[in-house]
Amino acid sequence: MDMMTARREAFDAMADIPVGAIAEASLAAATITVHDYGLDGTAVPDKLVETVADLLDRATGPGAAVVEGLSDFFDVGLARNFHEALFRQVWENCASRLGAEQFGRHDRIKVNTTSDGAIPMELYGSEWSFKDLHSDRDALLFSHLYGPVAGFDGGALLLADVCGFMRHHGLRFADLFDWSVEPTPGSKPVLRAEHVPQVLAEAGIDLGAPGPDQIIFVNNFPDAGILHGVTPVAVTDPQRYVREFHRCSVKRTTRSDP
Numbered sequence: 001m002d003m004m005t006a007r008r009e010a011f012d013a014m015a016d017i018p019v020g021a022i023a024e025a026s027l028a029a030a031t032i033t034v035h036d037y038g039l040d041g042t043a044v045p046d047k048l049v050e051t052v053a054d055l056l057d058r059a060t061g062p063g064a065a066v067v068e069g070l071s072d073f074f075d076v077g078l079a080r081n082f083h084e085a086l087f088r089q090v091w092e093n094c095a096s097r098l099g100a101e102q103f104g105r106h107d108r109i110k111v112n113t114t115s116d117g118a119i120p121m122e123l124y125g126s127e128w129s130f131k132d133l134h135s136d137r138d139a140l141l142f143s144h145l146y147g148p149v150a151g152f153d154g155g156a157l158l159l160a161d162v163c164g165f166m167r168h169h170g171l172r173f174a175d176l177f178d179w180s181v182e183p184t185p186g187s188k189p190v191l192r193a194e195h196v197p198q199v200l201a202e203a204g205i206d207l208g209a210p211g212p213d214q215i216i217f218v219n220n221f222p223d224a225g226i227l228h229g230v231t232p233v234a235v236t237d238p239q240r241y242v243r244e245f246h247r248c249s250v251k252r253t254t255r256s257d258p
Ligand SMILES: [Fe+2]
Pocket: 130, 134, 135, 136, 228
């Protein structure tokens, strides 16, 4: 099944999920600090991996995890190394329990750094990363580490749990979503603007403008129902402006060759 169909069907099914089938965990409980996990050098503590995986699993957590406190241990470069190592171990821990097999047998992990406002136009048809509340199309899990960041206002990261929202209100895909318009084939589900205030009020969280102190993980499996978005970025100091983010993501394929 292609990922657009998988996503539409998963959103359509959310109205029918029995009460109790997913954890009633609030996104407000997604934030933890590395200070609680005995960080020693750059090694990733096993307990941190398990806790992040439990937060991401909708059977036990809210479907997102925010790991704070990195700047007390790492500069941006070291934080990126730690981020990638943590991502790979979290994925190894939770891939099968989240049901990755149904999307193919092979992992394709991507690690890259994006300079927001200077993204090559041919990639996404915009120099800016996507801002409206949406699900990425292919990624099953992703995480972002922001920094360096300077010279702008806004840019707050928003998350919303539409799984609980759609179940509670008995809503289907077509009630809430449109498909994004992209310069390349394939689209992602985007929450229609008229629903944003109610979804944010009932099921959303504003994490503020993230920086190099935190890593934000999102369970982006179709059945997780976690949307992400960013409030508008207004450049206030063009000389100093920078908004980079280091992203790790994984999708599944049926073929092992790249
Ligand atoms: Fe996205």
